Amino acid sequence: MxxxxxxxxxxxxxxxxxxxxxxxxxxxxxxxxxxxxxxxxxxxxxxxxxxxxxxxxxxxxxxxxxxxxxxxxxxxxxxxxxxxxxxxSVRPTDRLGGHFVQGHVDDLGHVDQILNDGDWTTMWFHVPPRLTRQMVSKGSITVDGVSLTLVDVTDDRFSIALIPHTLQVTTLGQRRVGDFVNIETDIIGKYVEKLTLSREKGRGDRE
Missing domain, CATH: 2.40.30.20 (Elongation Factor Tu (Ef-tu); domain 3)
Known part of the structure; x- marks a missing residue:
């Protein structure tokens, strides 16, 4: 973890x-x-x-x-x-400053758009639609192992706002449009989707 x-x-x-x-x-x-x-x-x-x-x-x-x-x-x-x-990997006594990350990459995404505003950057990523179903605005996402907060989520894209520090100390500052990145969605999102689909299937079986 x-x-x-x-x-x-x-x-x-x-x-x-x-x-x-x-x-x-x-x-x-x-x-x-x-x-x-x-x-x-x-x-x-x-x-x-x-x-x-x-x-x-x-x-x-x-x-x-x-x-x-x-x-x-x-x-x-x-x-x-x-x-x-x-x-x-995190120890039980460590401070959890990001979110729970398993280190199990769900799929590859790629950098779709980079918008610079001074030292700050908004970066858009294109991913398989099955992953965006596990994302919500203001939720957590892991890109190349970096815990980040989602800004906007569409059917096949999401954006994140990167502060100068993150750009400087991680590889995200080196990324260019078209580069591939590792994506891991929040485990909570996975469980919520699984529970929702199971309930919908259960209702369908009873009808």
Whole structure:
């Protein structure tokens, strides 16, 4: 479980094929707080996708990503030199400043529009319609592992307002129109949709 509060950035150092997947080596930024350093076996959200640290080499973290992960997230589009958002799993005693994030990416979206207003940015994302059914204005959404507040939601798009700090300390400040992003909807939205559909089906069966 994560909070969607990115602890720091990492740089892709190497991507080595390994069976149907890859070994992914990342180098955490020097600015990453010491308390955020990972240990062997830790769960780390990389652009919002939960992976396990399988090896630590000279302060670099090594992960394994399978074919399913590579096909359903933007980790399959990474190349050496790319930046990624990093967050270790939350501890029971940690402050929950974002929202409950599972690290299970629902699908890929892409940047559809970027509107700049001084140092602030409004960013629109295009996503499959099945995901917007789990979104509401002022609700929570995770984009590339960043916990954000939804502004507007349409049938196949949503917008978020990004403050200068978020643009500076996460990869969202590097995104351009057309870039793919990992999307995880709020787990509460998933349960509400499931409950609603179950009730509607139940009423239909009784009629």
């Amino acid at each position: 994560f909070t969607g509060l990115v602890e720091g950035l990492g740089t892709v150092v190497a991507i080595v094929p390994n069976g149907p997947g890859v070994d992914l080596t990342l180098e955490p930024a020097a600015s990453l707080p010491e308390a955020s350093l990972a240990r062997l076996g830790d769960s780390v959200a990389i652009n919002g996708c939960c992976l396990t640290v399988i090896e630590i080499r000279d302060h670099r973290w090594v992960f394994q990503a399978g074919s399913e992960t590579l096909s359903r997230t933007n980790l399959g589009k990474l190349v050496p030199g790319d930046s990624v958002n990093l967050e270790r």
